[in-house]
Amino acid sequence: MTYIHQAQYYETDQMGIIHHSNYIRWMEEARIAYMDEMDFPYSAVEEAGIISPVLAVECEYKSMTHFGDRVVIEVKLTSFNGIKYALSYVMKDEKTGEVRAIGTSRHCYLNKNGRPVTIKKELPALYEKMKEAMAPDQEEQA
Numbered sequence: 001m002t003y004i005h006q007a008q009y010y011e012t013d014q015m016g017i018i019h020h021s022n023y024i025r026w027m028e029e030a031r032i033a034y035m036d037e038m039d040f041p042y043s044a045v046e047e048a049g050i051i052s053p054v055l056a057v058e059c060e061y062k063s064m065t066h067f068g069d070r071v072v073i074e075v076k077l078t079s080f081n082g083i084k085y086a087l088s089y090v091m092k093d094e095k096t097g098e099v100r101a102i103g104t105s106r107h108c109y110l111n112k113n114g115r116p117v118t119i120k121k122e123l124p125a126l127y128e129k130m131k132e133a134m135a136p137d138q139e140e141q142a
Contacts, residue, residue: 001030001033001034001037001074001075001076002072002073002074002075003029003030003033003034003072003073003075004070004071004072004073004094005026005029005030005070005071005073006068006069006070007065007066007067007068007069007070007071008067009067011067012066012067016066016067017064017065017066018064018065018066018067018069020059020061023059023061023091023100023101023103024057024059024103026071026073026089026091027057027059027073027087027089027103027105028105029073030073030075030089031075031087031105033075034075034077034087038126038129038130038133039129040123040125040126040129044126045109045123045126048122048123049111049112050109050110050111050112050117050119050122050123051109051110051111051112052107052108052109052110053107053108053110054105054106054107055084055106055107055108056104056105056106057103057104057105057106058103058104058105059101059102059103060101060102060103061100061101062098062099062100062101062102063093063098063099063100064100065091065093065100069093069094070093070094070095071091071092071093071094071100072091072092072093072094073089073090073091073092074089074090074091074092075087075088075089076088077130077133077134078104079134080130080131080133080134082118082119082120082127083108083109083116083117083118083119084106084107084108084109085106085107085108085130086104086105086106086107087104087105087107088102088103088104089101089102089103089104089105090102091103109122
């Protein structure tokens with residue numbers, strides 16, 4: 001799945017480039033769009049009483065993004081075990097294809113009391129969509 005982000009002026013730093021913290025936000029935007037594209041929006045997960053906090057996030061910066069640039073973010077589900085999952089992100093300049101950053105995020109599913117939940121039991125439709133999104137050569141566990 002790809003998501004496009006238009007770099008905003010307020011995201012720049014004193015050097016006139018996009019501040020590094022924004023790439024993490026873009027990853028979250030892309031993750032939410034990914035769930036929308038799976039036809040299971042994150043709002044539906046929350047309505048079911050389930051949350052999906054971030055367990056870890058990493059971002060490696062490759063080249064600078066400037067105000068006005070359009071960044072294509074490629075999102076892939078890289079692991080999923082029914083409770084935990086991980087995503088990878090490749091952020092590229094839309095015009096040149098130059099990689100701006102690569103990242104990963106790891107998440108889990110919890111109930112509102114903070115206890116892990118099995119999506120296969122709680123949201124079987126989401127479980128099936130996530131299993132379908134996994135490529136055959138990807139990990140089975142998060």
